[in-house]
Amino acid sequence: MTDIRPDIRQIEADIYERLSHVIDPELGRSVTELGMIAAIDAHPASEGGYDVDIRVELTVEGCPLSQTITNQINGAVASYPGAALTPHIEVSSMSRDKLADLVAGLKAERRQNPFSKPGVKTRIFAIASGKGGVGKSSVTANLAATFAALGYDTAAIDADIYGFSLPGLFGVTTQPTNLDGMLMPVTAWGVKLISIGMFAGADRAILWRGPRLQRSLEQFLSDIWWGTPDVLLLDLAPGTGDMAISVAQALPNAELVVVTTPQPSASDVAVRSGLVALQVPMRVRGVVENMSWYEHKGERLEIFGAGGGARVSEQLTAALGHDVPLMAQLPLEPEFRETGESGRPAVLNADGTLRDDAMGQAFRSLAERLMA
Structure with missing residues (x-):
């Protein structure tokens, strides 16, 4: 039997790279840079092609833009060439500690009036x-x-x-x-x-x-x-x-x-x-x-x-x-x-x-x- 794991790892890496172009509408940064992509798991589907499970952690519970982000992720996965991918997106919110670290990093990056x-x-x-x-x-x-x-x-x-x-x-x-x-x-x-x-x-x-x-x-x-x-x-x-x-x-x-x-x-x-x-x-x-x-x-x-x-x-x-x-x-x-x-x-x-x-x-x- 042919070992398909290297192909799967490549698929996961390629999808992660594509998701780096999905921008959070509020923060203006990619979802990968913000740590919003918690996991990507590709595996063969019974009917051919691959299923891809993507775990997304939003910055705010019940974020009003979650559907916008989800649609962009679906679009990024759908653009993957050469393999039939069916994405399954699980949406949750960041832990308190992870969110605190993210905000602290953004504040440290800015520190002052950004327009001056x-x-x-x-x-x-x-x-x-x-x-x-x-x-x-x-x-x-x-x-x-x-x-x-x-x-x-x-x-x-x-x-x-x-x-x-x-x-x-x-x-x-x-x-x-x-x-x-x-x-x-x-x-x-x-x-x-x-x-x-x-x-x-x-x-x-x-x-x-x-x-x-x-x-x-x-x-x-x-x-x-x-x-x-x-x-x-x-x-x-x-x-x-x-x-x-x-x-x-x-x-x-x-x-x-x-x-x-x-x-x-x-x-x-x-x-x-x-x-x-x-x-x-x-x-x-x-x-x-x-x-x-x-x-x-x-x-x-x-x-x-x-x-x-x-x-x-x-x-x-x-x-x-x-x-x-x-x-x-x-x-x-x-x-x-x-x-x-x-x-x-x-x-x-x-x-x-x-x-x-x-x-x-x-x-x-x-x-x-x-x-x-």
């Missing part, structure tokens, strides 16, 4: 406005969703502690997963999110002063496992308060994007949010004019006036000594607001793809200009 390290490749855009009500959070949410739809690994921090709104705009009602003391951001519409609005008691009025605000940002940056996103967006509070200064100190490589509406009462104040760059190490990248017009029966109605974005661009260019372009003019669309309030970034279709209309094209162009 030399050589970091994450592009960071802080979305600011001079006053509230100009659609800054809506622009942040839809820009983040656009980046994700274009294939970028995207993260967003709701740094507007007093007026957080990103959870609602993304339809998030769950809390971050606590991985043995390390929090995982909530993923919605392809974007990794964190907001004070995701935690218990967040419906109450928040009366924090400067030091606690700064500490909240430090925790969002350091105590959350972000992986290595391509893009990080921060939705800042209106004005030039403590959080804007904290962002500049913690993320000196951040680029500021100023949102305004066309009327002078908004654009004049918006200039001040950009002038903060004269006092802190932050570059102003550009200006976005929101609610530029309303289209009615083929006619563009400038309900809030005209020229606000251009005025902010010109004044900041003159004051800062470098080009601060008007990067986008976004129309006013009631449907856009209604869809956003339903919990889906309105720039996306229901299947998560980017809308192929004027609004979708405007956000695509904005994203591409920012990444250029």
Whole structure:
């Protein structure tokens, strides 16, 4: 009888190598690197080919992404050439000690704000406005969703502690997963999110002063496992308060994007949010004019006036000594607001793809200009 054990050992080794390309969606590492593949056992099947038993240990019991991971493992095994493999996957959770060792290793690897390290490749855009009500959070949410739809690994921090709104705009009602003391951001519409609005008691009025605000940002940056996103967006509070200064100190490589509406009462104040760059190490990248017009029966109605974005661009260019372009003019669309309030970034279709209309094209162009 022919000895088949060497073939089986080779099959098991090949499957393990294939599983090294299966990425845990939350931690952004392969399931083999994270120690999630506890065992692989191949053996001949009675009807020919091989049965393969794979024991998977998830980091969290009842992980909501377990089906996603299982599907990826099935796909990796199915790609094995030259032998009929039937996978049988047993899913359990890591022991307390194994999970503690994993988290300790991840924390030791990071040790600090991961976005301030030399050589970091994450592009960071802080979305600011001079006053509230100009659609800054809506622009942040839809820009983040656009980046994700274009294939970028995207993260967003709701740094507007007093007026957080990103959870609602993304339809998030769950809390971050606590991985043995390390929090995982909530993923919605392809974007990794964190907001004070995701935690218990967040419906109450928040009366924090400067030091606690700064500490909240430090925790969002350091105590959350972000992986290595391509893009990080921060939705800042209106004005030039403590959080804007904290962002500049913690993320000196951040680029500021100023949102305004066309009327002078908004654009004049918006200039001040950009002038903060004269006092802190932050570059102003550009200006976005929101609610530029309303289209009615083929006619563009400038309900809030005209020229606000251009005025902010010109004044900041003159004051800062470098080009601060008007990067986008976004129309006013009631449907856009209604869809956003339903919990889906309105720039996306229901299947998560980017809308192929004027609004979708405007956000695509904005994203591409920012990444250029």
